[in-house]
Amino acid sequence: MAHAHSHDHSHGHDDGHVVPEATFLKILIALLVLTVITVLAAKVDMGKWNIVGAMVIASIKASLVILVFMHGKYENRILWTYILIPFILLAILIGGVFTDDPFRSHPKPVEVQKLKAT
Amino acid sequence: MSAHATTAHNEELNYLNWKTGIWSWLSSTDHKRICFLYLFTILIFFFVGGIAALLMRLELATTGPTIPSVVTSPHIYNVLFTLHGVFMIFLFVVPGIPATLGNFLIPLMIGAKDVAFPRLNLFSYYLYVIGALIGALSLWNPFSGLTAVDTGWTFYAPYSTTTGSSVSLMVFAAFVLGFSSILTGLNFIVTIHQLRAPGMTWMRLPVFIWASYATAIIQTVATPVVGMTLLLIIAERVFGAGIFDPTKGGDPVLMEHLFWFYSHPVVYIMVLPAFGVVGEIIPVFSRKPLFGYKMVVLSSMAIAAVGFVVWAHHMFVSGISDFSAIFFSLVTFLVAIPTAIKVFNWVSTMYKGSISFTTPMLYAMAFVFLFMIAGTTGIYLAMLGVDVYYHDTYFVVAHFHYTIQGGAVIGLIAALHYWFPKMSGKMYNETLSKIAFALVFIGFNLTFIPQFILGMDGMPRRYYNYPPEYQNMHTLSTIGAFMNGVGYTFALVNLLMTALFGKVKAPRNPYNSVGLEWQTASPPIHENFPETPVVDKDPYHYGTPAHV
């Protein structure tokens, strides 16, 4: 009765991929190593490149999580579009805000203090 | 299956009568019934927001206090325009076409039995109701010490983060409403991807589906941004985080960036479905295929995409850098192009067609005309020098009412008329609906053309009073507003009365339209189709041999 519906073996297997536990373990080790690297790299001061380096390493870690842990490697174009959209929008948001603030002509801080004193 | 099953009154079974009782409606996961749940609720808020507007227009009808017994102080006027904006935008137009017609039509048009996640659909509705109740609560200030919100629907910092009214409650309501919107959008995206009938390829989809798809994407990805921004306003008020407070090193303009990042795309949420509606109606009543189907599809997606990079055109005079202003002005001009393409497509569809001036067609044609005015006045506002003058004047008010009301609301009314036979199984009286249309159209233009003139003369928006020189235009505008209100009331009451008491039964396909929703009964059975349809034709084959 409950088995009356079809024996469609594609049930639940869009990608049909079962990723072995060993693969996940290798990725975990890579992630931990990258974490150590990013902590050590933070001890070296590279000025404004600090944040770039940290973000690059973080993005490598994120890519590993998305591609392997989250089965991203096996997903189709539609899904990938929706994975990428939030990152693109984040870039647009930060990019847009940064066309504004750094290019404003602000009164210099010392002038603000002068105003306060009067 | 249900061809010979009937109700107790010997009517054919359909989604309206197969289960009765109020609980069967309130707990229904049927997308068609959820459409009606939304429809009744959003129309209530339409009327409440409309009354707020009429009170404002009454007060503005003459210089000096006009209705001092109601608008007892400038503060009350500010509460009224806040109420009007919040209710109309968040409780009426944003759910608007998607939550009603979108819910009803999307599964039907793609040949599916329901949306992808029917229970999530019902949950979205109740989230909306909860958000609406919280919003209403924030107006009737039962908590001592809290007054009704008067910040305007834009909740700008630092006023919203420091003022002592129930702002936190109202922005939390907006957050909940946003969640409802996100889940609806998510549901529709998955539905359109996964549940199309065999043969219903992407390029055979009706443009209403493409429009709803583009809208759903915007709903899903833009709304979280404003949701978080509203939570940050609450954090500022409660914890004093200082992100938007200049005395603590914050930037109030940052709040505007974050707010408008959603609130510009939201206008496309509001109007894109109306584009889809118009794209369905015009071919039917021109007996011609839609001109340039591919371009209409591409332009819908383009509007959604480009709409994400223009937000700071709301902030030209807020103190953003010149570089930023120039960039956003340029991109704003670009977003006009896909819309203009659509206008060409609609007009070209009508060219050499056989036009029937039915009520939906009248509304659709009105839409094209009104949206043209909206779009061109938008171009003026995109020009930096011009905007410095027009910003925060009645010119802007008139512009956005042409887009939202002349666009989205007219689109909703058009859709309600066009699909009324399908949804209710009855035919409404064309004479009455045309009279209502005339009142709406004349009233609307009488309301807002004077407002363009007022704006050009420098009348600021959100002001409760003005010098005598501006009175004539204001008085005209108020007369128009009441005519407009009467027109909408007449149109909707006509439909309601027909739905409840109408006697003329609708045939399956009263206008001989193409499209899967017209191949099933009026009203449809609960499962939509007796058998899953198979599609093998292009979507707009009017007047071609394939069209029976």
Next chain:
Amino acid sequence: MSSHAAAAHEVAPGDPPHIHHMDSATAYGAAKLGMWLFLATEILLFAVMFCSFAIMRYYHLDAFHKASHNLNLYAGAFNTAVLLFSSYTAAVAVTKAQRGDNRGVVVNFGISILCGFIFLLVKGYEYSEKAHHGMFPFVWNESFGDYKNFLGIYYCMTGLHALHVIIGMVVMYIYGVRPALKNRYSGRYYTPVELSALYWHLVDLIWIYLFPLLYLVG
């Protein structure tokens, strides 16, 4: 056609549930797309905080450096490792479910949930340390004025993240552990396990960016 409705309530362990308007393969695809879309909305929620962080840091670089050094780097790094490990066990849980190993699902999701608890405990410790020094909302010591901007964002971001950790733990329990205890999953049906794991991975993903920004770069 509708006679399935009565039979639908009896679903054998390992079989997909009967959904009246979709077949199982479509339902699986729909569920996965739906969850990824939801994850996209979560990323966009945090995007606002990342943007605020970027701008506030642009204006107050020195204060941010100073305040960041004040955070407990070892707690942050330890928490990073804990979350990465919990992400690993969540991924393994999906493989176990695909193999029909329900016990494996319980064990692995159980470890992930435990890691969540540890994460929250460490976070709670960090917060209480800050409160002790008067660097916490409602007990704020004004002499730390410089730190306020950074800490405002820090509490918003880590607080919101912690909320998602809790949600993730609850989801893994309700949709992973509990059904697996009744042998619900198999190679034919493991959708809730996959979806719960996806959500948990998102929680990990966000922390992957939060940790360097707040603790390392400042």
